[in-house]
Amino acid sequence: MLTLEGVSKTYRVGTFGGRELTAVRDVSLQVAPGEVIALIGESGSGKSTIGRLILRLTGVTGGRITFGGTDIAGFKGKGLRAYYAQVQGVFQDPFSSYNPIFKADRALELLRQTYFAELDARRWRDKVEASLDAVRLDPGQVLGKYPHQLSGGQLQRLLVARALLLDIRLLVADEIISMLDASTRIDVLNLLGDLKARGLGIVFVTHDLSLGNYISDRAVILRQGAVVEEGPVEQVFGRPQHAYTRSLLASVPQLHRKWEPGDGLAGEPAGGDGG
Amino acid sequence: MSLRVDNLKVWYRTLRGDVQALDGVTFTVADGELVGLAGESGCGKSTLGKSLIRLDSRMRHVDGTVELDGKELPIWDSERMSSFRFKEVSIIPQYAMSAMNPTRRIGRLVAELLESRGVRPDGVRDELLRRLELVGLAPDVLDRYPIELSGGMKQRMVMVISTLLNPSLLIADEITSALDVSTQKAVAETLVGFRDRHFVKSTIFITHDLSLVYQIADSIIVMYAGRLAERAPTEALVTTPRHPYTQMLLSALPEVGVRYSDRRLTGIPGSPPSLLDPPTGCRFRDRCPLAFDKCATQPPFLEVAPDHQVACWKAF
Secondary structure (H helix, E strand, C coil), rough: EEEEEEEEEEEEEEECCCEEEEEEEEEEEECCCCCCEEECCCCCCHHHHHHHHHHHCCCCEEEHHHCCCCHHHHHCCCHHHHHHHHHHEEECCCCHHCCCCCCCCHHHHHHHHHHCCCHHHHHHHHHHHHHHCCCCCCCCCCCCCHHHHHHHHHHHHHHHHHHHCCCCCEEEECCCCCCCCHHHHHHHHHHHHHHHCCEEEEEEEEEHHHHHHHCEEEEEECCEEEEEEEEHHHHHHHHHCCCCHHHHHHHCCEECECCCCCCCCCCCCCCCCCC | CCCCCCCEEEEEEEEEEEEEEEEEEEEEEECEEEEEEEECCCCCCCHHHHHHHCCCCCEEEEEEEEEEEEEEECCCCCHCCCCCCCCCEEEEEECCHHHCCCCHHHHHHHHHHHCCCCCCCHHHHHHHHHHHCCCCCHHHHHHHCHHHHHHHHHHHHHHHHCCCCCCEEEEEEECCCCCHHHHHEEEEEEHHHHHCCCHHHCEEECCHHHHHHHHCCCEEEEEECCEEEEEEEEHHHHCCCCCHHHHHHHCCCCCCCCCCCCCCCCCCCCCCCCCCCCCCCCCCCHHCCCCCHHCCCCCCCCEEEEEECCCCCCCC
16 A cells, blocks of 8 residues: 655755755555554654655655555645545644644544535534544544643544544554553554554554554564664564664563663663764 | 651642642652652652652642651741752752753853852862763763753763762652653663662652653552552562552553554543542542442551552552
8 A cells, every 4th residue: 555665865954954864764665454564763763754754744855655556756736635635644742733722623624624625514523423433532522622621642532533534544653642641542552453453554653662562563673764673563572683673672661571681772871872 | 767758738829729739648768769659640740759859839838748867858948948959859850851051061060050059069070070980971071061962961961960969869750751762771770870879868760651660669659649549669569559540550551562452451441630629539439440439538548568558448
């Protein structure tokens, strides 16, 4: 369904754009319907940039991204709108995804103006209620409320509901649960699992290895913009081949298993950042 | 006993009334103990941490006492607390990345800070250099501005500054939440190292991440809606939790190896109560599957096993 072929992204940085920073280098991957791919990496690994490239929030510098066989770089106007009817993103911070001076359901209303202008009020309301039902939100509790009156979990689920209104085929979920509390986190993860069962492809961007493992079919470990290791989740987590993956896994705090001396990346605490 | 907190109540003043963010908290921390303080957002864990060092203008000390090494801390009196801060009680703030004055070189910043506390910078300079080396920072960071350091370096610099005068109590407030897993581990282990080398006597490590605190803490306190839910030695809290909230929280944590398709985890339905007008009785009662009539009365925080205390009628 979605294919990335040798995708690279270089940003110009520095005061006058004099230096170049390669955020993503030569990444190839595929997402099939009903498949969840976890993009896992530490900060600066390029995982979010890949998500942004798929959503065409920024363009590729090299390589190409195709959706259903068509290069997404060529989409304009109507074509781009049709692409966004099938591919949507949800991001890390639900609180800053809404305009605080409008009611939260305006996010849904804007979608109606672009894509469902012909629907009458009743059919629109049925559609909204169906998608809220799919994310297990009670319409009475969320509709007509301002963002500050809703919890992070509710806001995040409302954003997923917004994406579902469009009958999408691919969802880019960029760190969508890192801001949520442990008790509500798992609900959003389970929701993604249910959507996957309905045939939705999901690109799940995360820095948290234990979350990447829970719902994903395949895992891609990224480091400094390049793919370090890729494969079925059981293999990447169960028998990691690359030393970086192993050290990353050993650093993850887990219940019932304490860190051992020598686990993790060499040179700590002096290492851990580039300076 | 290094720290003794007794029935501490600290509320926030708002236009709509008092938010009872910390409502009657009692616990002790032993010499050399590293206590993890865990809970979800809004449970009062940061309020507790801040109360022990500095109340901001919205916070009001309502009741209760805090005793450190046998001396009462005048937490309601900011001026008198001043002589304890940094020397006796110190904090690594949540915003450690931006805690340093950007207009000063770090060396000068440290010197000014020491002078403001009546300590001659020359006297601690050797110790400062020794500790920088310990956390893997070169002495020349003292000639640099904070902006020249990476996030992880700033974090370690602030850790060194906060503990320079060997405080009796160190409060570390969510210091790892913005870090990558590998840096997170390094920072957590540095904290243990500071305790082992007696740079600090006891530490309160505030976090929302139970699996992280499990790695380093001697005992764990779980808070819910402004009160203590449970406290136990680390191993006991994780293997035999007695409070339904702790149990549900632990079972909601996805771990490496647990898959949605094999075992579907469940969250905790509902959300914490508003602390503006909290319900009477047990504050977890509306979300608790075990709730019964008696929960309309607030459960006391009682010991159910050695060093294991819990506030739940079903656990007694």
